[in-house]
Amino acid sequence: MSNAILEDGAAKTGVGVTLSMQQALNRALDEILAENPKAVIFGEDCGQLGGVFRVTDGLQAKHGADRVFDTPLAESGILGLAAGLAMAGFHPLPEVQFDGFAYPAINQIVCQIARMNYRSRGSLPMPVTLRVPSFGGIRAPEHHGESLEALFAHVPGLKVVSPSTPHEAYHLLKYAAARPDPVIFMEPKSRYWQKGAVDLKTADAGGSAPTGAKVMREGRHLTLVAWGAMVFRCLQVADLAAEDGIDVEVLDLRWIKPIDAAALVTSVQKTRRAVVVHEAPLTSGLGAEVAQLITQGCFDTLKAPVERVTGFDVPYPAGDLEDEYIPNIDRILFGVQRVLEYRRG
Structure with a gap:
């Protein structure tokens, strides 16, 4: 997907572009794939369809089916694959389709991804960025509106982040994907269509990294x-x-x-x-x-x-x-x- 496609329907502003949160995340993922040859994106319908919320739309066509691909409907398998790929030197960016679908993968997240770096004394880092469409607000059925932040935050070895605007989504995802640690990236699905100005160069005032509150x-x-x-x-x-x-x-x-x-x-x-x-x-x-x-x-x-x-x-x-x-x-x-x-x- 070219930047022209990514900016389709996005007005240019003095600080960059106006994007929806979905577009901002899509652009961040596109840039991560371009900048890091070890980055791979996968999950249910992430490839050809572009995800339920179209966050990965067009990425397979641009970067290839070996970098962006679909998986079986098996969250434990998705996160088990992420752990194995990280151990092999890749930077996995898996997606769990909805927040409540993460429960079947808790063993892989808690017992493998969160602990492997500590257990191996640093010889097996886990640079896994797990994207999770999270929280409610879209009138979906059961297991489609969970808020799991306290569960993930309680697990030693995990970092947890959630953006509130398109600007924050773009910069926080790029920052999270550059970490050597596993990061749970909780995307507020009710805000995917919110539009806002995104400064593509500056994350925070003074050009500082998007850390903290x-x-x-x-x-x-x-x-x-x-x-x-x-x-x-x-x-x-x-x-x-x-x-x-x-x-x-x-x-x-x-x-x-x-x-x-x-x-x-x-x-x-x-x-x-x-x-x-x-x-x-x-x-x-x-x-x-x-x-x-x-x-x-x-x-x-x-x-x-x-x-x-x-x-x-x-x-x-x-x-x-x-x-x-x-x-x-x-x-x-x-x-x-x-x-x-x-x-x-």
Whole structure:
């Protein structure tokens, strides 16, 4: 696929191009394949079809069926193949078609990919970048809207990242694919069609690498912490709160593991209040870890306990109920209100 095809329907801007997240990821993968002859992409329907969400569209035609290819419907086999290819010196970029389909491959991810570098004392690194279309918001059936970030983040040896915009998707994927470690790249599938400006040269301000958390909106009264699709929802909440004179800061965690504790502390020390928002269930969700890091670093300055607005402690529901499950604007605003109105007894 040529850059001309990749930019089809993408308007050029002063900082680069305007792309959807799907287009930004496609472009990043195209460049990774061109720059790294050991990079290979594979998964269910990744080759000729270009993936369910067309993220790998056209890549097989451009780079060949030995670099971009389809696999059987067997997630354990896909990730087992990734481990073997990494041991042979390749850089695998496998795709699990939907988040919930990752469960059958947990043994390969946890017991092989995450541990091999440690187990071999560095002689068998695992430069595996696993792309996982993640989270809800597309009204899909069961096992198509899971939020597995806490599960992956709990596993030693794995890094976990989730982009929130096309710009972040492009740069975070390229950065993840250059790591010598296994990275779980969680793509918010409800945002695949979101368009935005992508600076193809500069990842972050000052040209720095896309590491750690990122302030998406400055604020004074409260910090909203989120990742993936919930960042956009928190920005919507911040706009509405501003109409009532409430100045909300929005912090995109980006890297779910390792968590940028310093950025959390810096933001919340300024605002003195925090609400963590995620789609996963409440109990043992990543919000608990984030809340602890905030409490530990800001204990003397917090004006209220850290609030969590999350999914519920039930299996992900059918599509016609997901609007009740995923944190919506009203639920997040109520969380903001509870924190702002908190008074010590």
